[in-house]
Amino acid sequence: MHIRNSLWLAAAVVLQAADFYVAPAGSDSNPGTLQKPFATIERARNAVRDAKRRQPNRNYVVMLRGGVYRISETVVFTLQDSAARGHTITYAAYPGEKPVLSSAAAISEWRREGHLWVADLPTSLKVFRTLYDSTGRLPRARSAPFSPTRDYRTAEGLDRYTLNFPPGKLKNWPNLEDVEIMIRPNYGWILNLLPLESVDEQAGIARTKIPASYPMIRIRWGLRDVNAKGTVWVENTLDALDEPGEWVLDTRRRKLFLWPRGGKPEGIEAPQLTELIRVEGEIDYEGPADRPVRGLVFRGLAFTRCDRWPWEKDRVGSTLQHDWDMFDRPTAMLRLRGAEEVAIEHCRFFDSGGGAIRMDLHGQRNRVSDSAIEHIGGTGILLAGYGPGTKDVNKHNEILRNHIHHAGEILWHSPAISIWQSGENRVAYNLIHHLNYTGITVSGRIAWTKDGRGDGWRTIRWHEVEAAGGQAVAFAPGKRPEWKLREPFLHGRNNVVERNEIHDVMLKLWDGNAIYVSGTGGGNKIRENFIHDCMSENMCEAIRCDDDQHETVIERNIILRSGGMGTGVAIKGTNHVINNFIIDPEGVFQPRGLISLEGAPVDGSIIQRNVMLVSKPGLRPFFLKNLIGPPDPRYSDVQADFNLFWHASDPAWADAHLSAARAEGREKSSLVADPLFVNPETGDCRFKPGSPAPKLGIQPVDLRKVGLKFAARF
Structure with missing residues (x-):
């Protein structure tokens, strides 16, 4: 059964009397009736199992009365808890009450x-x-911040376990085994929390029990005055x-x-836990197929007060891009690991140390909707399939109408929504704000190596890649094959990220975006999103196709008041930028261009029917430079035309760009003119009568169809 039909049935049965009831003051020796409820979810789960043996082909409903449920062991739903085909098993809040699950x-x-x-x-x-x-x-x-004493110029031979620190900043504390350092190692896009192993106070050298993501030196580039402000903190000492x-x-x-x-x-x-509920199918990790749990619905429940899962030494190489999360680990309060047609709706996830929801390995036609995620330490919602190979079984999921804010409060790099090696998903109508790093990521960045270096190298399913034969594995050691040869193994393709509202992201870390796509499959669509008021100097670009990304369509997005580089859209490969509205950006850090081509080649990219409206000096319409070295991208290699440029105080702002582009046969029909938006200050990009935009084929975007439209229950 399709998940939409399952959800409709679930909504209908919740209005009926439940089969079993649970209450904090109940007893597991009770029959589970409204008058004599069970005390635990496990007891209700077992009662449903028994009932299914007698009547398998029907819906079941368990209602939880209001109050706090203290959970000291993760509640696990397995294959024997699946609903029959075409049916659902629902665990729902009793009408008008708020059950809270806490560890x-x-x-x-x-x-x-x-x-x-x-x-x-x-x-x-x-x-x-x-x-x-x-x-x-x-x-x-937490201590006051300081910075390492070594930087990239003096870091030769330095491993990822060693920190050189200024005098007096670290000590051999009596509880050293409990002390962690919080560090931004070398790059601005990651934060590590690492337990200490030893401290040599006289030499100013500390060793950690597990390696950092990068050498523990000063941040190399990108952040203004960051090293002077400090990039290391010490946590869990009485001195602090x-x-x-x-x-x-x-x-x-x-x-x-x-x-x-x-x-x-x-x-x-x-x-006491990092996971409250886990839906666990039968996973055949090395094999071609798994057996998923099906048809569960979680509705109206609150999840809170779980812990942060610590980084693990033996998991190096089993991480997602840049160590933004761990591969196949219990880092979220509600975890699906081998699940299909599971619905999570009208739930609340709050005040916790790790993530809220993750769908690992096999996950299809699951849905998270109308829920609130707030004040958590890690990622809001993570979809993470198998590593590169032919086992493509994490797809067709939906993340709709959720309100996600103040995620990543402990692990600053954590996105609101992260999609890794997962495809054909829909992420729509979500409201996302107040994050220390990126809003939404779609990624598959993997180090294609067997030598133990780089992101996610352990996740590659070499037995499948090599069995595919042909050119896919015909590459020199240490050098990844061309994207086209790897794309069949990169499962993050054909995702649709649309009509989300994102604001106030990139508050602490650097080199991130509101929406980020990198190193994954083709056919992803980023459309009709409203990104506004991300004026942090840490912001790079509002929407970016980063390294090793191609065949992405970025269209009809409204980008209003974006800071950092002042860039609305950036691409580093063959991607398409069509009918976007980039309004009043500001290069508060290093001004570039409203649209940036930051890698080469960009052959065949379509850049058409975009509107660029600015009122402040310092930004160019376009920025063309390969950020990792020559050759630079060439504007003559893109299909650019029908764009509309306007600078409120400088009508000649786009002249130099248009003159150079037209000399190369580009931008022949583009115009310099006021687009006559209804209200650009609020992002209302409908056109007033007389606007030149419709003549160029530019279509307006109706903000009334963007963002969170239905309030979450909590």
């Missing part, structure tokens, strides 16, 4: 020591990396516990130190 355990026995309070850890708690009170997540004690709300965990002494926000600790809780 947090209370810490209640406190004693005062000066301005701090100390508690002995309950036996149920071991290591945890986040802590909560009644208002939300509490900040772990200097503000209300902060805390330190000492696992050796099994003590928790807290400076409470109020006069004394109240409602302090620590997480």
